[in-house]
Amino acid sequence: MIRFILARLVKAAVILLAIMIFNFLLIHAAPGDPAAVMAGEAGATDEKFIADLRARFGLDQPFAVQLWTYVKATVQLDLGYSYRQSMPVIDLIWQRLPATILLTMTAFVIALVLGVIAGVLAASKQGTWWDTVISTLALLFYATPLFWVALMASLLFSVVLGWLPGYGYQTIGANYTGIDRVLDIGKHLILPATTLGLFFMAVYMRMTRASMLEMSRLDFVKTARAKGLSNGVIQRRHVLRNALLPVITLAGLQAGQIVGGAVLTETVFAWPGIGRLLFEAINQRDYSVLLGVFFVSAAMVLLFNLITDILYVLVDPRIRLG
Amino acid sequence: MTQKRTFFTATAIALAMSLPAFADTPQSGGTLNLIIQPEPPSLMLGLVQNGPTQMVAGDIYESLLRYDVNLDPQPSLAKEWDVSEDGLTYTFTLHDDVKWHDGEDFTSEDVVFSVDVFLRETHPRLRASLVHVESIEAPDENTVVFTLKQPFGPFLGIFEAGTMPMIPKHIYEGTDFANNEMNNTPIGTGPFKFEEWVRGSYIHLVKNEDYYIEGKPYLDEVYYQVVPDGASRAVAYETGQVDVLPGGSIENFDVPRITAMDNTCVTDQGWEFFGPHSWMWMNNHEGPMTDVNTRKAVMHSLDREFALEALWNNLGKLATGPVSSSTRFYDGDTPSIGYDPELAKQYLADSDYDGETIRLLPLPYGETWQRWAEATRQNLIETGFDVELVATDVAGWNQRVGEWDFDLAFTYLYQYGDPALGVSRTYVESNIAKGSPWNNVAGYVNPEVDALWQQAAVSASDAERQELYSQIQDIIVDDVPVAWLLELGFPTIYRCNVKDLVTTGIGINDGLRDAWIEQ
Numbered sequence: 001m002i003r004f005i006l007a008r009l010v011k012a013a014v015i016l017l018a019i020m021i022f023n024f025l026l027i028h029a030a031p032g033d034p035a036a037v038m039a040g041e042a043g044a045t046d047e048k049f050i051a052d053l054r055a056r057f058g059l060d061q062p063f064a065v066q067l068w069t070y071v072k073a074t075v076q077l078d079l080g081y082s083y084r085q086s087m088p089v090i091d092l093i094w095q096r097l098p099a100t101i102l103l104t105m106t107a108f109v110i111a112l113v114l115g116v117i118a119g120v121l122a123a124s125k126q127g128t129w130w131d132t133v134i135s136t137l138a139l140l141f142y143a144t145p146l147f148w149v150a151l152m153a154s155l156l157f158s159v160v161l162g163w164l165p166g167y168g169y170q171t172i173g174a175n176y177t178g179i180d181r182v183l184d185i186g187k188h189l190i191l192p193a194t195t196l197g198l199f200f201m202a203v204y205m206r207m208t209r210a211s212m213l214e215m216s217r218l219d220f221v222k223t224a225r226a227k228g229l230s231n232g233v234i235q236r237r238h239v240l241r242n243a244l245l246p247v248i249t250l251a252g253l254q255a256g257q258i259v260g261g262a263v264l265t266e267t268v269f270a271w272p273g274i275g276r277l278l279f280e281a282i283n284q285r286d287y288s289v290l291l292g293v294f295f296v297s298a299a300m301v302l303l304f305n306l307i308t309d310i311l312y313v314l315v316d317p318r319i320r321l322g
Numbered sequence: 323m324t325q326k327r328t329f330f331t332a333t334a335i336a337l338a339m340s341l342p343a344f345a346d347t348p349q350s351g352g353t354l355n356l357i358i359q360p361e362p363p364s365l366m367l368g369l370v371q372n373g374p375t376q377m378v379a380g381d382i383y384e385s386l387l388r389y390d391v392n393l394d395p396q397p398s399l400a401k402e403w404d405v406s407e408d409g410l411t412y413t414f415t416l417h418d419d420v421k422w423h424d425g426e427d428f429t430s431e432d433v434v435f436s437v438d439v440f441l442r443e444t445h446p447r448l449r450a451s452l453v454h455v456e457s458i459e460a461p462d463e464n465t466v467v468f469t470l471k472q473p474f475g476p477f478l479g480i481f482e483a484g485t486m487p488m489i490p491k492h493i494y495e496g497t498d499f500a501n502n503e504m505n506n507t508p509i510g511t512g513p514f515k516f517e518e519w520v521r522g523s524y525i526h527l528v529k530n531e532d533y534y535i536e537g538k539p540y541l542d543e544v545y546y547q548v549v550p551d552g553a554s555r556a557v558a559y560e561t562g563q564v565d566v567l568p569g570g571s572i573e574n575f576d577v578p579r580i581t582a583m584d585n586t587c588v589t590d591q592g593w594e595f596f597g598p599h600s601w602m603w604m605n606n607h608e609g610p611m612t613d614v615n616t617r618k619a620v621m622h623s624l625d626r627e628f629a630l631e632a633l634w635n636n637l638g639k640l641a642t643g644p645v646s647s648s649t650r651f652y653d654g655d656t657p658s659i660g661y662d663p664e665l666a667k668q669y670l671a672d673s674d675y676d677g678e679t680i681r682l683l684p685l686p687y688g689e690t691w692q693r694w695a696e697a698t699r700q701n702l703i704e705t706g707f708d709v710e711l712v713a714t715d716v717a718g719w720n721q722r723v724g725e726w727d728f729d730l731a732f733t734y735l736y737q738y739g740d741p742a743l744g745v746s747r748t749y750v751e752s753n754i755a756k757g758s759p760w761n762n763v764a765g766y767v768n769p770e771v772d773a774l775w776q777q778a779a780v781s782a783s784d785a786e787r788q789e790l791y792s793q794i795q796d797i798i799v800d801d802v803p804v805a806w807l808l809e810l811g812f813p814t815i816y817r818c819n820v821k822d823l824v825t826t827g828i829g830i831n832d833g834l835r836d837a838w839i840e841q
Contacts, residue, residue: 032717040720041372272522
């Protein structure tokens with residue numbers, strides 16, 4: 001087992017290095033650089049200003065030197081410094097990470113719970129109007145642009161009904177503490193988390209439904225029925241348990257992407273998370289922040305994949321080590 | 323129907339703008355919430371001078387002067403100033419008892435350090451004006467003397483906080499300015515002190531209790547809220563979470579709806595110093611726009627009245643040439659550049675244009691600019707051009723414009739109150755260089771005009787300057803190196819119980835010193 005984990009870790013490290021280099025090349029292939037953006041924002045430039053900025057960002061170095069400097073620093077877990085924001089990149093990421101984890105985890109739970117319940121319901125009522133309504137609703141949330149749903153939710157629940165705050169992470173200037181602060185953040189969380197959750201809910205719903213229907217046709221279900229078990233027991237103990245395996249696999253893969261954030265939802269709801277940090281860094285070509293977020297995100301995906309692989313080995317004896 | 327709605331829209335905004343400003347006695351206290359968009363990269367005004375930074379940091383830092391809506395200088399850190407008859411010596415007397423936010427005394431040594439050391443190193447726009455300065459001296463704690471090499475007409479116009487912010491010498495002297503750790507906790511002399519910045523969420527300023535003007539500022543606290551999406555910024559105002567939407571905060575199509583709300587006032591004042599002037603760059607270096615007839619065909623193809631009415635809610639004016647009407651030495655008596663489809667077709671027929679595709683770059687600043695580019699494309703197609711829109715983001719736009727990789731490209735620039743500060747840079751040959759989107763990008767070359775610019779900048783007589791700038795405007799409009807569009811109007815929308823929000827030509831960028839909330 002230890003050898004298996006070590007082998008996977010080595011593989012993960014190689015993949016991470018490849019991702020780092022690929023990201024670096026990709027970002028530098030895009031038109032514009034941070035010096036050009038900052039010079040543009042200044043509304044006036046001269047040769048000295050541009051030269052100073054390029055030197056500060058290290059852009060005056062040969063490309064290979066820039067790449068080497070980046071890789072060397074990153075393998076030592078030094079994610080660099082954002083000269084644009086005058087802060088170490090790791091500090092910027094740490095500032096934004098809690099908000100993103102809160103949002104995406106809540107949305108993830110909403111998506112998983114609602115998706116599985118809706119999928120089970122649709123499968124058990126296959127062909128009825130229940131099935132049609134659930135499938136249509138799920139498809140609707142999946143097919144409708146996320147930002148549009150977010151804006152409509154904000155207009156309805158915030159502007160028209162006045163029930164929930166339309167944007168932000170907390171009531172600015174209220175300085176709540178303790179339980180009041182928790183409740184305040186919770187109130188702000190409802191709209192973005194639900195909007196994001198409903199989008200992903202469709203995926204889990206369809207997966208659960210399809211998997212349940214597939215399991216229902218297998219021989220062991222017929223055997224259970226022949227043994228005289230009630231339909232409820234068969235669905236709960238035999239069909240659902242087996243049907244959930246692919247759903248859990250999917251959930252494991254998606255959990256790794258949590259740190260990547262939800263750019264659109266965070267933007268519409270002014271949620272101060274990693275997704276927005278990333279989006280703004282792309283617009284500003286803030287290379288060090290971009291590469292930092294990509295690195296953390298890739299590392300998290302690899303970590304979750306590794307954990308999923310290990311869990312597979314533990315729970316399913318058919319998967320052999322090596 | 324469209325006409326009716328347009329009339330209603332224009333009337334609603336006009337009514338809101340005509341609301342009387344009650345000259346009540348200011349009341350102290352209260353918290354003001356404003357939108358800031360986009361989030362500034364830094365609040366250190368000596369290092370970063372982009373729009374959002376100026377808006378927030380303009381209340382933290384100050385300069386020696388402010389400018390009213392007529393661009394006449396007003397006291398700020400300098401209470402008096404004197405200009406010698408030969409126009410070479412400018413003497414400023416500073417306010418007594420001014421303190422930095424950390425309690426240290428502000429003196430004339432800080433002024434000398436700020437201008438001669440810090441900003442000369444970091445501020446490209448100011449650096450261009452400082453070439454005229456021979457020396458900056460501090461004969462005593464409260465006096466600063468600028469001596470010029472030759473008269474420089476617009477000199478008294480460069481003492482605004484965004485152009486010449488005062489930087490604390492005791493914090494920055496001898497340090498690496500760009501990496502000084504105090505850059506994240508700015509120390510100025512302004513009416514508000516930096517308190518907290520939760521990135522991605524808000525910037526919090528608090529009243530400077532030791533401010534040198536008795537009783538000011540009136541507000542206790544100011545929050546600049548960061549809301550990245552335009553529609554959500556409108557929601558923020560509609561739900562009462564913010565009190566002020568600075569110009570450009572929301573999309574233009576949302577302006578009529580928001581300004582129709584109760585207790586909502588709107589003003590287009592506060593931009594006079596900047597004079598935001600829009601045009602399309604035309605690539606005079608190579609391609610179809612090298613031919614003056616093609617350029618004239620483009621100019622007369624543009625239905626700018628439509629853009630003003632449909633896209634800008636009639637806020638702003640048609641530009642008549644290179645100088646904005648709010649900028650000094652404007653001359654509206656220039657050759658006509660109006661919409662005339664038939665004339666445009668004639669010019670096109672007389673031109674070298676042979677049907678090649680014209681690459682048009684919209685400005686990537688939101689929906690209004692995108693729609694404007696689409697309307698312009700339609701105008702040009704009707705004249706007989708083949709036009710494609712080239713989509714870019716901000717970084718891509720900067721690079722393509724800076725590398726002259728376009729035929730037509732939307733832009734707008736500030737004029738800073740004087741043609742020598744904000745207009746000539748776009749048209750003089752010496753300012754042609756790849757790498758910047760803010761110089762003579764079009765590549766316009768006219769030695770006669772260059773000589774006139776030079777002469778007008780160093781003339782000490784306003785009458786002579788007017789004559790020279792009128793000549794310049796006539797010649798440039800006839801050459802049509804760029805296609806002038808609009809003098810942009812950016813409405814500041816705010817609750818009517820917020821008083822004296824905009825008191826100068828610099829607007830909200832330094833306006834919170836005077837602002838108060840009627841309780």
